[in-house]
Amino acid sequence: MITKATFGIWRGDARGGKFENYETRVSEGMVVLDAVHQIQAEQANDLAVRWNCKAGKCGSCSAEVNGNPKLMCMTRLSDLPLGKTTTIEPMRAFPLIRDLVTDVSWNFRVKKQIKKFKPRPPDAPDGTWRIAQEDVDRVQEFRKCIECFLCQDVCHVLREHHLHNEFIGPRYFVYAASLEMHPLDTENRLAELKKTQGIGLCNITKCCTKVCPENITITDNAIIPLKERVVDEFYDPIKKLFRMLKP
Amino acid sequence: MAQIETHEYDVLVIGAGGAGLRAAIEASASGLSVGLVCKSLLGKAHTVMAEGGIAASLANVDQRDNWKVHFADTMRGGQYLNNWRMAELHAREAPERVRELEAWGALFDRTKDGRILQRNFGGHKYPRLAHVGDRTGLEMIRTLQDHGIHQGIEVHVECTITTLLKDDTRVAGGFGYDREKGRFKLFHAKAIILATGGIGRAYKITSNSWEYTGDGLALAYQAGADLMDMEFVQFHPTGMVWPPSVQGILVTESVRGEGGILLNKDGRRFMFEDIPELYRNQTADNEEEGWRYTQGDPDARRPPELLTRDHIARCIVREIKEGRASPHGGVYLDISWIKKRLPNAEEIIKKKLPSMYHQFKQLADIDITKEAMEVGPTTHYMMGGVRVDADTQMSTVPGLYAAGECAAGLHGANRLGGNSLSDLLVFGRRAGEHAARFAKEHGAARIDDKRVEEAASAVLKPFEPDGDPRGANPFQVQYDLQEMMQKLVGIVRKEDEMRQAVDELQKLRERAVRVRANGNREYNPGWHTALDLVNLLTVSQMIALAALERKESRGAHFREDYPNKSDTFGKCNIVVRKDADGRMAISRLPTSELRADLKLIVEEMK
Ligand code: SF4
Numbered sequence A: 001m002i003t004k005a006t007f008g009i010w011r012g013d014a015r016g017g018k019f020e021n022y023e024t025r026v027s028e029g030m031v032v033l034d035a036v037h038q039i040q041a042e043q044a045n046d047l048a049v050r051w052n053c054k055a056g057k058c059g060s061c062s063a064e065v066n067g068n069p070k071l072m073c074m075t076r077l078s079d080l081p082l083g084k085t086t087t088i089e090p091m092r093a094f095p096l097i098r099d100l101v102t103d104v105s106w107n108f109r110v111k112k113q114i115k116k117f118k119p120r121p122p123d124a125p126d127g128t129w130r131i132a133q134e135d136v137d138r139v140q141e142f143r144k145c146i147e148c149f150l151c152q153d154v155c156h157v158l159r160e161h162h163l164h165n166e167f168i169g170p171r172y173f174v175y176a177a178s179l180e181m182h183p184l185d186t187e188n189r190l191a192e193l194k195k196t197q198g199i200g201l202c203n204i205t206k207c208c209t210k211v212c213p214e215n216i217t218i219t220d221n222a223i224i225p226l227k228e229r230v231v232d233e234f235y236d237p238i239k240k241l242f243r244m245l246k247p
Numbered sequence B: 001m002a003q004i005e006t007h008e009y010d011v012l013v014i015g016a017g018g019a020g021l022r023a024a025i026e027a028s029a030s031g032l033s034v035g036l037v038c039k040s041l042l043g044k045a046h047t048v049m050a051e052g053g054i055a056a057s058l059a060n061v062d063q064r065d066n067w068k069v070h071f072a073d074t075m076r077g078g079q080y081l082n083n084w085r086m087a088e089l090h091a092r093e094a095p096e097r098v099r100e101l102e103a104w105g106a107l108f109d110r111t112k113d114g115r116i117l118q119r120n121f122g123g124h125k126y127p128r129l130a131h132v133g134d135r136t137g138l139e140m141i142r143t144l145q146d147h148g149i150h151q152g153i154e155v156h157v158e159c160t161i162t163t164l165l166k167d168d169t170r171v172a173g174g175f176g177y178d179r180e181k182g183r184f185k186l187f188h189a190k191a192i193i194l195a196t197g198g199i200g201r202a203y204k205i206t207s208n209s210w211e212y213t214g215d216g217l218a219l220a221y222q223a224g225a226d227l228m229d230m231e232f233v234q235f236h237p238t239g240m241v242w243p244p245s246v247q248g249i250l251v252t253e254s255v256r257g258e259g260g261i262l263l264n265k266d267g268r269r270f271m272f273e274d275i276p277e278l279y280r281n282q283t284a285d286n287e288e289e290g291w292r293y294t295q296g297d298p299d300a301r302r303p304p305e306l307l308t309r310d311h312i313a314r315c316i317v318r319e320i321k322e323g324r325a326s327p328h329g330g331v332y333l334d335i336s337w338i339k340k341r342l343p344n345a346e347e348i349i350k351k352k353l354p355s356m357y358h359q360f361k362q363l364a365d366i367d368i369t370k371e372a373m374e375v376g377p378t379t380h381y382m383m384g385g386v387r388v389d390a391d392t393q394m395s396t397v398p399g400l401y402a403a404g405e406c407a408a409g410l411h412g413a414n415r416l417g418g419n420s421l422s423d424l425l426v427f428g429r430r431a432g433e434h435a436a437r438f439a440k441e442h443g444a445a446r447i448d449d450k451r452v453e454e455a456a457s458a459v460l461k462p463f464e465p466d467g468d469p470r471g472a473n474p475f476q477v478q479y480d481l482q483e484m485m486q487k488l489v490g491i492v493r494k495e496d497e498m499r500q501a502v503d504e505l506q507k508l509r510e511r512a513v514r515v516r517a518n519g520n521r522e523y524n525p526g527w528h529t530a531l532d533l534v535n536l537l538t539v540s541q542m543i544a545l546a547a548l549e550r551k552e553s554r555g556a557h558f559r560e561d562y563p564n565k566s567d568t569f570g571k572c573n574i575v576v577r578k579d580a581d582g583r584m585a586i587s588r589l590p591t592s593e594l595r596a597d598l599k600l601i602v603e604e605m606k
């Protein structure tokens, strides 16, 4: 096994930056985040990086490793071609704060626009609900989301077209789906999804699904069913008539 | 004076894990302005890592359960050093807090008749943990976060408070900096709730992230509050041990709840060999009965793998010390063996423990449905913390509250798994309610500009360390501290080693004043590490001194030189506070007499 490897890490801020090469030791089982931490502790104390759990559970350590959107804590060095320099750079769909840290605050603002959970009245006199396990299982997938924003990072609508004001991105379609398909929820979020949240802008390239570290089938299981619901709601002639009569 | 961004709130909550979020929700629901300071981004706190579940006697799975049993279990687990009133409130209110979470959108796994499902966990007599797979913490924090953002709470992300400010005796605000630009922030507040979590970063092997440097404990200490039970650090028995880079990452107790067993290198199920007296009546004495328990047989007693964490951690250490360790210095934790009992074992494991499956597969190349894991103890939780009033969660400083891991009392000498998430909810809510009341009853407090200036210059100090132009590397000092604490104030303790630790701490403090931050104030982890060091050193000192004072072994505190329990120490908590000369003072506080009706419950369930 190679005992040293070179990492090209993006150093810079909103004003600009460049890849800086660092050589460091590698040992069995190391992940990219370990290499970054080692470099930070020994060679570059001020190297900015986010992390918390180191176990793929908090979604803090998102970056682009050799150009691929990844959680650094779950990317093993043994899976990378260490013979050549490994590049590590920040997510490109968000403004850079410094080094590997980006300003993801837009995501948190977007979430606020989505109408909150509104449960049906309790099923039992003691104020509790009865739910079948299979109804829980149906939305479980969406609720696994760790808010790493890697899907947002790769979606071309955000990354290339910068339509942040008209499009909430795959993460929030997953979120909307988790609420819309929640067995107790009674809210309707379809009008916003169509009008202000831009679900129509998604052209099902599935890039988001490919990068999701939680293996959420974002497109097939969240976005497409939501699109269908939107179609049913707005293009179904009977419903349309109904809406015209009931402003 | 340096530029400072100023905010004013009725209630300031420091920390945005489960307890902080729950507290903020409660305080803002009463119509007050609430600021929430979050060291990382919102929703990333350690609560996310909690896997097992929320302990609450809903009695959905076993109707014999009720708050009294939960209370008795908690007291037994804490070796009767718990604040009994907190244990009572916790056991009584936890079910309501879980139901409320469901009303806010949390989705738990279900029983056949559609109620919230509950699972077995160490030290709990009946299946009691409401859960969703093995990612309950994520479900909980996300539910609180998503509920909270619609309540008008102002969140300050990536912001660290370094000093609490007082107006005479009462608390008046907090001073800190934001990570993004290194800007100073000053928060005026009528009441402050600390919810900063634990101290795991004081140790080398830990399940905690960079955030857990005992900030709330150090802030409270500097503000003159009492701290208590600091000798009780929980080492979770099962952390990953291999590969080295993942050492310490948690392996949930649910693995054992679902039937996982512990084996030494000879394949011996060593937990059967040492069952403590306090638990003998409730523990299975053969493998068959233990297995039936995990499969929900109400007449079976629990397997010894579900004894309390302190005990299991010590048994593992014993196996390792006596030469029966697995190849990488741990023991085996095997869930794959259940395939001998169940036809669809692989599917069940993946369904019940999805994130464990994922974690081992990705980080260690191990398929837990086929092979055993290697595990060893990891620093996990601080039972001690700010001494608070049980009902209100107020510390000994007026207007200063604490909830969750950074408060002491509920767990006594050892915390039961699952009692942490319920703790966050029950006492987060109580702290929020009472801090709001305090804020309503008291006008604004005054902050002294001079104190603010002092706080600001302390924060900038790592950019110009005394004398030494090169200064010390903050990461190196932190690393040396962690090595030292692991070695000298770890799972097995003794007098001379802890004395040595106190000397080492002195040297580390001298080095810490000379640490240097390179670069500038913008998102500079070297600088942040330098600042966090101050708190880490303070809490490490508290742990070492409290552990020296308690000359007995109880719960998570094990002393080789005093291996037994002592009646004297069974009747007191160790309190730490800053004395009039600014020195760290240790004293013994007699525990209060258990209320008669509660005593009866404890006796009945012995
Ligand atoms: S499938 Fe839609 S949301 Fe996903 S990356 Fe493609 S365009 Fe974006």
Ligand code: SF4
Pocket (backbone or CB within 6 Å): A059, A144, A145, A146, A147, A148, A149, A150, A151, A152, A170, A171, A174, A211, A212, A213, A214, A215, A216, A218
């Ligand atoms: S959906 Fe997947 S990729 Fe997107 S934020 Fe959630 S976990 Fe990350």
Ligand code: FES
Pocket (backbone or CB within 6 Å): A050, A051, A052, A053, A054, A055, A056, A057, A058, A059, A060, A061, A062, A071, A072, A073, A074
């Ligand atoms: S550090 Fe939590 S996902 Fe990587």
